[in-house]
Amino acid sequence: MLFYAALMIAKLQCVVLDCTDVVELSRFYQALLGGVVNQPDPRWSLGDGWATLHTDSGFVLAFQRVEDHQPPQWPDPARPQQFHLDLGVENLDHAQEEVLRRGALLLDAGDGKRGWRIFADPAGHPFCLVRD
Known part of the structure:
Protein backbone atom coordinates (compact mmCIF):
# COMPACT_ATOMS: atom_id res chain seq x y z
CA MET A 1 0.00 0.00 0.00
CA LEU A 2 1.34 3.40 -0.95
CA PHE A 3 0.90 6.43 1.23
CA TYR A 4 1.38 9.90 -0.10
CA ALA A 5 2.28 12.91 1.96
CA ALA A 6 0.67 16.11 0.83
CA LEU A 7 1.17 19.69 1.76
CA MET A 8 -1.75 20.90 3.79
CA ILE A 9 -3.56 23.77 2.16
CA ALA A 10 -6.30 24.22 4.73
CA LYS A 11 -7.68 22.88 8.02
CA LEU A 12 -11.24 21.78 8.39
CA GLN A 13 -13.06 24.33 10.55
CA CYS A 14 -16.51 22.82 10.49
CA VAL A 15 -19.11 21.02 8.43
CA VAL A 16 -22.11 23.16 7.50
CA LEU A 17 -25.57 21.67 7.12
CA ASP A 18 -28.32 23.55 5.31
CA CYS A 19 -31.71 23.44 7.00
CA THR A 20 -34.84 25.49 7.62
CA ASP A 21 -34.50 25.70 11.43
CA VAL A 22 -30.94 26.22 12.70
CA VAL A 23 -31.87 26.05 16.39
CA GLU A 24 -33.81 22.79 16.06
CA LEU A 25 -31.04 21.06 14.11
CA SER A 26 -28.23 22.32 16.34
CA ARG A 27 -30.11 21.04 19.43
CA PHE A 28 -30.68 17.67 17.72
CA TYR A 29 -26.94 17.21 17.12
CA GLN A 30 -26.14 18.52 20.61
CA ALA A 31 -28.32 15.73 22.04
CA LEU A 32 -26.35 13.20 19.97
CA LEU A 33 -22.81 14.56 20.33
CA GLY A 34 -22.80 16.81 23.41
CA GLY A 35 -21.11 20.19 23.32
CA VAL A 36 -22.22 23.81 23.32
CA VAL A 37 -24.66 25.43 20.92
CA ASN A 38 -23.64 28.92 19.78
CA GLN A 39 -20.48 29.13 21.85
CA PRO A 40 -18.84 32.49 21.13
CA ASP A 41 -16.22 32.03 18.43
CA PRO A 42 -14.59 34.83 16.42
CA ARG A 43 -14.72 32.71 13.25
CA TRP A 44 -18.50 32.95 12.91
CA SER A 45 -21.25 35.50 13.42
CA LEU A 46 -24.27 33.95 15.08
CA GLY A 47 -27.78 35.00 14.20
CA ASP A 48 -31.21 33.91 13.06
CA GLY A 49 -29.78 32.19 9.99
CA TRP A 50 -26.69 30.56 11.52
CA ALA A 51 -25.89 28.39 14.52
CA THR A 52 -22.90 26.32 15.61
CA LEU A 53 -22.25 23.31 17.78
CA HIS A 54 -18.82 23.03 19.38
CA THR A 55 -18.48 19.39 20.44
CA ASP A 56 -16.38 18.22 23.36
CA SER A 57 -13.94 16.59 20.91
CA GLY A 58 -13.27 19.97 19.29
CA PHE A 59 -15.24 19.21 16.12
CA VAL A 60 -17.63 21.96 15.01
CA LEU A 61 -20.89 21.58 13.12
CA ALA A 62 -22.58 24.67 11.73
CA PHE A 63 -26.17 25.10 10.60
CA GLN A 64 -27.22 27.54 7.90
CA ARG A 65 -30.82 28.56 7.25
CA VAL A 66 -31.99 27.97 3.70
CA GLU A 67 -35.63 28.90 3.22
CA ASP A 68 -36.23 26.56 0.30
CA HIS A 69 -34.13 23.70 1.65
CA GLN A 70 -34.90 20.45 -0.16
CA PRO A 71 -33.73 17.54 1.98
CA PRO A 72 -32.09 14.54 0.38
CA GLN A 73 -34.32 11.54 -0.28
Missing part, protein backbone atom coordinates in the same frame (compact mmCIF):
# COMPACT_ATOMS: atom_id res chain seq x y z
CA TRP A 74 -32.06 8.57 0.44
CA PRO A 75 -31.48 6.43 -1.60
CA ASP A 76 -33.16 8.30 -4.50
CA PRO A 77 -30.42 9.51 -6.90
CA ALA A 78 -32.71 12.33 -8.07
CA ARG A 79 -32.20 13.94 -4.63
CA PRO A 80 -28.92 12.41 -3.42
CA GLN A 81 -27.66 12.49 0.13
CA GLN A 82 -24.94 15.06 -0.74
CA PHE A 83 -22.94 14.00 2.33
CA HIS A 84 -23.49 12.06 5.53
CA LEU A 85 -22.00 11.73 8.97
CA ASP A 86 -20.84 8.46 10.52
CA LEU A 87 -21.28 8.56 14.29
CA GLY A 88 -19.60 5.85 16.37
CA VAL A 89 -21.65 4.20 19.13
CA GLU A 90 -21.10 1.35 21.56
CA ASN A 91 -24.65 -0.04 21.46
CA LEU A 92 -26.64 0.32 18.24
CA ASP A 93 -30.01 -0.55 19.77
CA HIS A 94 -29.69 1.96 22.60
CA ALA A 95 -28.33 4.67 20.28
CA GLN A 96 -31.19 4.04 17.85
CA GLU A 97 -33.76 4.53 20.61
CA GLU A 98 -32.11 7.80 21.62
CA VAL A 99 -31.85 9.32 18.14
CA LEU A 100 -35.43 8.35 17.30
CA ARG A 101 -36.63 9.90 20.57
CA ARG A 102 -34.88 13.12 19.57
CA GLY A 103 -36.50 13.36 16.15
CA ALA A 104 -34.44 11.19 13.79
CA LEU A 105 -36.12 9.00 11.19
CA LEU A 106 -34.91 5.44 10.57
CA LEU A 107 -34.11 5.03 6.86
CA ASP A 108 -32.45 1.59 6.83
CA ALA A 109 -32.12 -0.79 9.77
CA GLY A 110 -30.12 -3.28 7.75
CA ASP A 111 -30.32 -7.02 8.11
CA GLY A 112 -29.36 -7.22 11.77
CA LYS A 113 -25.87 -8.48 10.94
CA ARG A 114 -24.07 -5.37 9.72
CA GLY A 115 -22.58 -2.82 12.09
CA TRP A 116 -24.47 0.31 11.05
CA ARG A 117 -27.94 1.78 10.59
CA ILE A 118 -28.99 4.76 8.49
CA PHE A 119 -31.14 7.62 9.76
CA ALA A 120 -32.19 11.10 8.72
CA ASP A 121 -31.91 14.07 11.05
CA PRO A 122 -34.98 16.35 11.47
CA ALA A 123 -33.95 18.34 8.38
CA GLY A 124 -33.57 15.19 6.25
CA HIS A 125 -29.76 14.83 6.21
CA PRO A 126 -28.71 11.17 6.30
CA PHE A 127 -26.36 9.96 9.04
CA CYS A 128 -25.21 6.55 10.15
CA LEU A 129 -24.84 5.11 13.60
CA VAL A 130 -21.83 2.81 13.37
CA ARG A 131 -20.89 0.25 16.01
CA ASP A 132 -17.45 1.13 17.46
Whole structure:
Protein backbone atom coordinates (compact mmCIF):
# COMPACT_ATOMS: atom_id res chain seq x y z
CA MET A 1 0.00 0.00 0.00
CA LEU A 2 1.34 3.40 -0.95
CA PHE A 3 0.90 6.43 1.23
CA TYR A 4 1.38 9.90 -0.10
CA ALA A 5 2.28 12.91 1.96
CA ALA A 6 0.67 16.11 0.83
CA LEU A 7 1.17 19.69 1.76
CA MET A 8 -1.75 20.90 3.79
CA ILE A 9 -3.56 23.77 2.16
CA ALA A 10 -6.30 24.22 4.73
CA LYS A 11 -7.68 22.88 8.02
CA LEU A 12 -11.24 21.78 8.39
CA GLN A 13 -13.06 24.33 10.55
CA CYS A 14 -16.51 22.82 10.49
CA VAL A 15 -19.11 21.02 8.43
CA VAL A 16 -22.11 23.16 7.50
CA LEU A 17 -25.57 21.67 7.12
CA ASP A 18 -28.32 23.55 5.31
CA CYS A 19 -31.71 23.44 7.00
CA THR A 20 -34.84 25.49 7.62
CA ASP A 21 -34.50 25.70 11.43
CA VAL A 22 -30.94 26.22 12.70
CA VAL A 23 -31.87 26.05 16.39
CA GLU A 24 -33.81 22.79 16.06
CA LEU A 25 -31.04 21.06 14.11
CA SER A 26 -28.23 22.32 16.34
CA ARG A 27 -30.11 21.04 19.43
CA PHE A 28 -30.68 17.67 17.72
CA TYR A 29 -26.94 17.21 17.12
CA GLN A 30 -26.14 18.52 20.61
CA ALA A 31 -28.32 15.73 22.04
CA LEU A 32 -26.35 13.20 19.97
CA LEU A 33 -22.81 14.56 20.33
CA GLY A 34 -22.80 16.81 23.41
CA GLY A 35 -21.11 20.19 23.32
CA VAL A 36 -22.22 23.81 23.32
CA VAL A 37 -24.66 25.43 20.92
CA ASN A 38 -23.64 28.92 19.78
CA GLN A 39 -20.48 29.13 21.85
CA PRO A 40 -18.84 32.49 21.13
CA ASP A 41 -16.22 32.03 18.43
CA PRO A 42 -14.59 34.83 16.42
CA ARG A 43 -14.72 32.71 13.25
CA TRP A 44 -18.50 32.95 12.91
CA SER A 45 -21.25 35.50 13.42
CA LEU A 46 -24.27 33.95 15.08
CA GLY A 47 -27.78 35.00 14.20
CA ASP A 48 -31.21 33.91 13.06
CA GLY A 49 -29.78 32.19 9.99
CA TRP A 50 -26.69 30.56 11.52
CA ALA A 51 -25.89 28.39 14.52
CA THR A 52 -22.90 26.32 15.61
CA LEU A 53 -22.25 23.31 17.78
CA HIS A 54 -18.82 23.03 19.38
CA THR A 55 -18.48 19.39 20.44
CA ASP A 56 -16.38 18.22 23.36
CA SER A 57 -13.94 16.59 20.91
CA GLY A 58 -13.27 19.97 19.29
CA PHE A 59 -15.24 19.21 16.12
CA VAL A 60 -17.63 21.96 15.01
CA LEU A 61 -20.89 21.58 13.12
CA ALA A 62 -22.58 24.67 11.73
CA PHE A 63 -26.17 25.10 10.60
CA GLN A 64 -27.22 27.54 7.90
CA ARG A 65 -30.82 28.56 7.25
CA VAL A 66 -31.99 27.97 3.70
CA GLU A 67 -35.63 28.90 3.22
CA ASP A 68 -36.23 26.56 0.30
CA HIS A 69 -34.13 23.70 1.65
CA GLN A 70 -34.90 20.45 -0.16
CA PRO A 71 -33.73 17.54 1.98
CA PRO A 72 -32.09 14.54 0.38
CA GLN A 73 -34.32 11.54 -0.28
CA TRP A 74 -32.06 8.57 0.44
CA PRO A 75 -31.48 6.43 -1.60
CA ASP A 76 -33.16 8.30 -4.50
CA PRO A 77 -30.42 9.51 -6.90
CA ALA A 78 -32.71 12.33 -8.07
CA ARG A 79 -32.20 13.94 -4.63
CA PRO A 80 -28.92 12.41 -3.42
CA GLN A 81 -27.66 12.49 0.13
CA GLN A 82 -24.94 15.06 -0.74
CA PHE A 83 -22.94 14.00 2.33
CA HIS A 84 -23.49 12.06 5.53
CA LEU A 85 -22.00 11.73 8.97
CA ASP A 86 -20.84 8.46 10.52
CA LEU A 87 -21.28 8.56 14.29
CA GLY A 88 -19.60 5.85 16.37
CA VAL A 89 -21.65 4.20 19.13
CA GLU A 90 -21.10 1.35 21.56
CA ASN A 91 -24.65 -0.04 21.46
CA LEU A 92 -26.64 0.32 18.24
CA ASP A 93 -30.01 -0.55 19.77
CA HIS A 94 -29.69 1.96 22.60
CA ALA A 95 -28.33 4.67 20.28
CA GLN A 96 -31.19 4.04 17.85
CA GLU A 97 -33.76 4.53 20.61
CA GLU A 98 -32.11 7.80 21.62
CA VAL A 99 -31.85 9.32 18.14
CA LEU A 100 -35.43 8.35 17.30
CA ARG A 101 -36.63 9.90 20.57
CA ARG A 102 -34.88 13.12 19.57
CA GLY A 103 -36.50 13.36 16.15
CA ALA A 104 -34.44 11.19 13.79
CA LEU A 105 -36.12 9.00 11.19
CA LEU A 106 -34.91 5.44 10.57
CA LEU A 107 -34.11 5.03 6.86
CA ASP A 108 -32.45 1.59 6.83
CA ALA A 109 -32.12 -0.79 9.77
CA GLY A 110 -30.12 -3.28 7.75
CA ASP A 111 -30.32 -7.02 8.11
CA GLY A 112 -29.36 -7.22 11.77
CA LYS A 113 -25.87 -8.48 10.94
CA ARG A 114 -24.07 -5.37 9.72
CA GLY A 115 -22.58 -2.82 12.09
CA TRP A 116 -24.47 0.31 11.05
CA ARG A 117 -27.94 1.78 10.59
CA ILE A 118 -28.99 4.76 8.49
CA PHE A 119 -31.14 7.62 9.76
CA ALA A 120 -32.19 11.10 8.72
CA ASP A 121 -31.91 14.07 11.05
CA PRO A 122 -34.98 16.35 11.47
CA ALA A 123 -33.95 18.34 8.38
CA GLY A 124 -33.57 15.19 6.25
CA HIS A 125 -29.76 14.83 6.21
CA PRO A 126 -28.71 11.17 6.30
CA PHE A 127 -26.36 9.96 9.04
CA CYS A 128 -25.21 6.55 10.15
CA LEU A 129 -24.84 5.11 13.60
CA VAL A 130 -21.83 2.81 13.37
CA ARG A 131 -20.89 0.25 16.01
CA ASP A 132 -17.45 1.13 17.46
